[in-house]
């Protein structure tokens with residue numbers, strides 16, 4: 001096997017095993033340099049990446065390489081020529097991973113704690129997906145409370161518990177937290193966490209090997225069955241049939257089933273009616289995108305766990321830029337940290353913004369949404385904003401409103417003037433310039449504008 005061939009296969013497997021930010025940041029940037037019988041040399045772009053891989057991923061890489069070549073191989077991680085391990089800058093604002101007390105937790109989901117029980121049921125749970133690491137906000141409060149209840153008293157009130165929410169909003173985290181907590185309460189509990197795809201694959205393997213019975217025993221003899229991405233069961237008739245019987249057996253014997261999906265049961269196409277009604281008979285708890293404060297708390301918590309120091313405005317900037325997907329929010333944080341550590345620049349909004357590239361999902365705001373956000377934030381009335389009062393607090397709020405309307409709607413300057421009670425377009429232009437200038441020179445103004453922008457976006461997305 002050529003080196004190139006080996007590395008391509010290793011990358012393919014690691015891409016599946018690791019989270020996307022981890023893969024993109026640490027693995028994809030590395031290059032396989034040399035291979036002999038006993039050693040694979042991997043080159044990383046800098047000492048920081050080398051330390052990081054060495055500390056957190058070398059075991060995973062070694063396992064995958066062994067799978068591909070068929071025997072154990074030593075992994076040696078090196079750095080690109082010209083760099084050397086002592087070039088770590090001790091004055092960097094950010095603690096390097098080697099300096100930070102990161103305990104044993106890897107930076108991104110990848111650690112798997114396996115618990116085998118007597119009947120061979122397994123629970124592959126990510127050690128980071130525990131309740132204590134989950135931030136609870138208004139977006140997930142009910143799902144969180146229901147998950148706690150299920151972990152404490154499985155098979156009682158909410159059976160099945162159906163967790164439902166968009167991509168990257170914490171469904172898997174919550175599900176696995178149930179598993180961890182249940183095991184904490186009762187270490188002999190038989191927990192199985194499985195993706196729908198894995199369930200299907202296990203079924204196919206069982207059929208191929210003529211071992212249906214052991215498949216059924218494995219899935220029907222558990223105390224808590226956690227099935228992720230159940231929407232992928234759509235149209236798979238055979239899997240649906242098997243899952244129906246698994247579900248019934250567990251439910252009838254008072255065992256807990258927890259399902260996660262990106263949509264409610266009745267919106268999963270080609271789902272048998274009898275499954276749809278069973279999925280809906282317990283509790284459907286939905287998870288919404290978190291608001292700005294919750295996103296900030298998530299970043300803060302992640303930073304704390306990894307012993308990072310983050311200026312508040314940086315947290316706020318990242319949190320304002322990523323609104324709909326917590327995985328992307330975390331990915332942005334990792335990219336920012338990596339960039340700052342590598343470049344040695346201070347951790348400031350200006351320095352990280354070029355590497356963040358937030359997904360720009362521009363949602364057109366209505367003029368009313370802008371005016372309402374301004375009125376509520378500055379505690380002035382809509383009439384005042386549209387009126388001619390020159391009281392300072394009102395005229396500043398009005399100017400900010402004009403600036404935001406310019407940025408969040410497609411209205412022309414004269415139209416914006418009309419929205420503010422018939423002001424002239426030159427007044428609007430003056431206001432926009434003035435606020436833009438203040439934004440440049442005054443960080444608190446920049447922060448206010450970001451918060452308001454976020455609020456307007458959020459209101460517009462909800463309306464959409």
Ligand SMILES: Nc1ncnc2c1ncn2[C@@H]1O[C@H](COP(=O)(O)OP(=O)(O)OP(=O)(O)O)[C@@H](O)[C@H]1O
Pocket residue numbers: 109129133134135136140165166167168169170171172173174229262298326327330
């Ligand atoms: N409330 C939260 N507090 C802290 N971290 C969170 C929270 N919600 C999600 N996360 C983190 O966001 C990342 C994505 O979460 P998770 O994988 O559970 O999402 P998901 O809804 O299952 O996504 P998918 O739809 O892609 O399967 C994880 O690293 C998780 O720890």
